[in-house]
Amino acid sequence: MERHFDEELSGLKSRLLKMSALVEEVISRSVKALVERKAELVEEVIKNDEVINMLEIEIDELCLKLLALYQPAAVDLRFVCSAMKINNELERIGDQAVNIAERAREVIKEPLLKPLIDIPRMGLLAQKMVKDAIDALVNKDDVLAGEVCRRDDEVDSLNNQIFRELLTYMIEDPKTITRAVELILVGRHLERIADHATNISEDVIYFLKGKNIKHHLEDQ
Amino acid sequence: MERHFDEELSGLKSRLLKMSALVEEVISRSVKALVERKAELVEEVIKNDEVINMLEIEIDELCLKLLALYQPAAVDLRFVCSAMKINNELERIGDQAVNIAERAREVIKEPLLKPLIDIPRMGLLAQKMVKDAIDALVNKDDVLAGEVCRRDDEVDSLNNQIFRELLTYMIEDPKTITRAVELILVGRHLERIADHATNISEDVIYFLKGKNIKHHLEDQ
Numbered sequence: 077m078e079r080h081f082d083e084e085l086s087g088l089k090s091r092l093l094k095m096s097a098l099v100e101e102v103i104s105r106s107v108k109a110l111v112e113r114k115a116e117l118v119e120e121v122i123k124n125d126e127v128i129n130m131l132e133i134e135i136d137e138l139c140l141k142l143l144a145l146y147q148p149a150a151v152d153l154r155f156v157c158s159a160m161k162i163n164n165e166l167e168r169i170g171d172q173a174v175n176i177a178e179r180a181r182e183v184i185k186e187p188l189l190k191p192l193i194d195i196p197r198m199g200l201l202a203q204k205m206v207k208d209a210i211d212a213l214v215n216k217d218d219v220l221a222g223e224v225c226r227r228d229d230e231v232d233s234l235n236n237q238i239f240r241e242l243l244t245y246m247i248e249d250p251k252t253i254t255r256a257v258e259l260i261l262v263g264r265h266l267e268r269i270a271d272h273a274t275n276i277s278e279d280v281i282y283f284l285k286g287k288n289i290k291h292h293l294e295d296q
Numbered sequence: 297m298e299r300h301f302d303e304e305l306s307g308l309k310s311r312l313l314k315m316s317a318l319v320e321e322v323i324s325r326s327v328k329a330l331v332e333r334k335a336e337l338v339e340e341v342i343k344n345d346e347v348i349n350m351l352e353i354e355i356d357e358l359c360l361k362l363l364a365l366y367q368p369a370a371v372d373l374r375f376v377c378s379a380m381k382i383n384n385e386l387e388r389i390g391d392q393a394v395n396i397a398e399r400a401r402e403v404i405k406e407p408l409l410k411p412l413i414d415i416p417r418m419g420l421l422a423q424k425m426v427k428d429a430i431d432a433l434v435n436k437d438d439v440l441a442g443e444v445c446r447r448d449d450e451v452d453s454l455n456n457q458i459f460r461e462l463l464t465y466m467i468e469d470p471k472t473i474t475r476a477v478e479l480i481l482v483g484r485h486l487e488r489i490a491d492h493a494t495n496i497s498e499d500v501i502y503f504l505k506g507k508n509i510k511h512h513l514e515d516q
Contacts, residue, residue: 147367
């Protein structure tokens, strides 16, 4: 029984890693579609979302099966429950990447508004947060998880900067408005991805320390 | 043991109902703050978010306790796992209401852009979706849950309409840009609330029918 449970648990971990790798890939491709103006990447991101959605259901069902069959306790119970939550966060990150790809599809139909510098930077930061949050889970590294939470502020302020800059474009030339609004929304989507990565890190800390740090990180 | 579990389960249900009532209230107040230009409501929404956040943690811990102590099976296991997810969705809805309140705080500093008709309509729709999703859970009503999922399209198209209308304002008069962008973001936040209500309904259907309808609702 014990051995079976351990096998199932390692199957769960490897599926979460696969899910995370897929999600990191769609973040990267959606931003690339926008920056390099490649419509074929938009369609790739949308197609890959199907795979991510199916994997989410598979992981969810595996978690329920583990709870039902093995009735894990203590740290194992926390791991399975955290895995359910993290799985859900990863799927939502995939949805945000689809949103970015859909924005990219509109933006690249029109002339370039400006060279995009901060958006790809923000994309890389957000993607790294997702990667590190999952690494923190796999390596049981609560220090790394805490660091990911703190990086959220950096993404937020970059998003604010993008927002303000695009406002000035719109005010100077109304012809830029639709494109600028699309880019503002891309900034928001990336900010949401960073939020989800922060949620994952909080779940990791909960799993590792049995302590809920949500909503009062500043007290840490 | 059985009786204790049933008592704990009904405690869980009443906490979820309380959480939902709080969340419906902040949606309503955040939109009211914007429409009626009341700064004091902004602060109320932000203050109430604390209460919602603490209740989320309480519900989460109760779910884990139920899993650990009683190792529920079948429909009870599905209920506890669904409750964890629904709890999380409700908390995120609360966050969206805070976002709306923060937008309201900016918007009401400037002169009225236009009378707001569609945004409060969208607010009412989104709030009703949350209420009905939780009613579907409590009354085990999968038909109502399915209906909530379908109403998501209505909110999406209303959001699209708001978006397009505000674009025309910005193009005609650049002085309206910052306010119009804030209102576009409010539309987005309301759309997200409707998405969360849809997620809750999907969780309700999963709990009731043991069938995952996520990602392929159109096949139903």
